[in-house]
Amino acid sequence: MLSIELWCVGGLKEPYWKAACAEYVKRLSAWAKVTVHELREQPLPKDVSIAQIQTSLQAEGERLVAALPKDAYVTALCVEGPQISSEALAQALNQKMIAGHSKLCYLIGGSHGLSETVKYRADEMLSFSRMTMPHMLARVFLLEQLYRAVSILHGGNYHK
Template sequence: MQKITVLCVGKLKEKFYLDATAEYAKRLSRYCKLDILELPESRLPEEPSPAQIQQALDAEAAAITAKLPKGGALVALCIEGTPCSSEEMSRKMQQLAVSGKTQLTFLIGGSVGLSENLKRRADWKLSMSPMTFPHHLARVMLLEQIYRAFQIRQGTKYHK
């Protein structure tokens, strides 16, 4: 059974995000061992300087690195990543599993993104869209796409 960790910067507070996350976690429990780890987001002033943003990214990267599961593949969600279709994501996840990388860790940064060091470390840089989404919504979207990837692999009618 594939192990999937979604490592997120920022905590969900809104009930609708929590409910959606719980629903996809329940659905995914049939296909993988899912861990969702939340790390605190660095506090920034209303108009942070580039140095303050970099300091926050560095602090968040250190917290992420400390929680990374050993081995497997690291997937960074970032705007400069490669977009892919649901079918392509399903194939990529399957290819990683077949190649022995049964542990997949998806990184979702906070409101200022992910550090360049983490992006360089990633085995796969994934862009959900060229549009900007709240990172809390990105978590729900990612979980749905992971679920869809398993459904595609199984050949169910979920993916039309």
């Protein structure tokens, strides 16, 4: 069975984000084992400097890379990645499975994104939009798009 892991810097506090994520995890569970991992975001002072942000990103990145399964295919969600359609995501998912990748990890950064170390470790990068979105929304959007992609691959009627 396909294993999909989301590795997220920062947690979900509001119940509506948790409920939305739980719904798509439930839907995906028919076709994949889905696990969501949350890593604590590095604390930063209110008046943060660029140097402090970089130090924080580096620390988060080191923890994230150390926690990733060694045999996983890793996709970093970041603005530098290409933007693709839902159909293209489905085809990319299919190609990964055909190539023998049974464990897929998707990385979502915290409020300051992902470190260069994480991007370097990733097998690919993907962008949802050039617009900035909160990591909570990115998590819901990713789960929904993964569900949509799997539904497309299985001939479901969710994608119209």
